[in-house]
Amino acid sequence: MAAAVPIEITVKSLSESGLKSIPSCFASKNLQDLEVIDPQEGTIPIIDFSLLTSSDPQHKSKIIQDLGRACEEWGFFLLINHGVSESLMKNIMDGLKGFSDLSDEEKREFQGNHVMDHITRSVFNADSKKVHCWRDFLKCFAHPEFHFLNKPTGLG
Template sequence: MGCPSNWLEPIVRVQTLSDTGSPTIPNQYIKPLSEQPSFSIQSDSLKIPIIDLYELINGDTTTQKAIMDQISIACREWGFFQLVNHGIGHELVDEALEVWRGFFHQSMEVKQDYANTPITYEGYGSRLGFQKGAILDWSDYFFLHYLPSTLKNHNKWPSQPPLLRGVTEEYLQEIVRLGKILLKVFSLNLGLQEDHLRGAFGGDDIGACLRVCFYPKCPQPDLTLGLSSHSDPGGMTFLLSDEHVSGLQVRKADEWITVKPVRHAIIVNIGDQIQVLTNGIYKSVEHRVVVNPHKERLSLAYFFNPKSDVLIKPATELVTSTKPTLYEPMTFDEYRRFIRTKGPQGKSQVESLKSPR
């Protein structure tokens, strides 16, 4: 089934629903009991790893190796970690959040000029899948392309606030730099050539995009989610999150761990494509977003992805007689159609790729 040219049912902006002050949410946002936050086992006793990158960037061989080991453990055991001293200026991090918060507080008329369609999702949106009658998430977003440069079009980025385009461009350049560093570290930690994963992604011709998520106040946060449980379909994700309002939760051992963002930290998580490329050594992890009855929340999710038409399959060096190939080859473009059609669906897509035994 291809994408329709327009949404199959009317689009309602969640921010508009929140602004009405209604004490209840519409039925199409109420999740099944098993998915509601109030029916989940949640834990505050575990925390995702926090890794200081300063010595990796500035230290000697010994201290660099120690940080690489921390990253390896985080990738194998968690699939999620927070980076501090990552080399991106604190002022730029603050500005990135500020300009995008400013966009979502523009008038609805201004935002509607950027309304998106299911074809590319680029622009201002309020749903991720296009299936009619789906249970929706309590969030709005803005999605834009960054790489390859042939897809990037600043005219499709908001013109207000005035600094938004320049700040976003500068911030994304820095994230690309950080992404290349991590791909090198991942490759070396796996015993591969340092440029292996970068080459598997398509070399300098990678794909990358940004989804800015806005989670308005919600009068019944126990009944819905800001973003349903899912693993990210791409390579890896760099998340800049509002430090004052927690919302991101990571699933570990059938419990939901609330991530408490460290100021100016970048949260990194492994995506499905790296799980495939590493033959399951690094695993993508289910995560979701809960909403708040009193405060809005904003986050910038930068998706660092393989080139859309490159074939993704496990690295030959990571396939052995005791650990055969786990996944069938597939291009990233073929893979992401699943999410584009159905929206977040746990880890069902990457699990469906497993080779028959």
């Protein structure tokens, strides 16, 4: 019999624990019931941001429909031609990896107390009768002022 998984764990700690599958208390569906997409049948939707600002109403209409379909059918998409440089994206991803590697104690410095805090790190585990709602996230406001972490160094 497998040991029960405690509710107050983080995504990172669970992934590093050596488990080979997701504990059933964290699965909202029977994993055997999930559809698996054949790579030959579909690819991740690609949304071209430059078309959203197109002066051609047909291009604009099509990309808006594509965006809606991607959200409904996939829940995510790859955004291209958004104007964010490759180097900035790499620096952010490297910095977020560095944040992920911080100790839980260091991460607690960013624990948010209010939904409108400029920087919020949260571990959320809500227990319904059979399934735990589980998320571990970091939120940083970037507008109208840029707010970001002061560690790891180089991230902000």
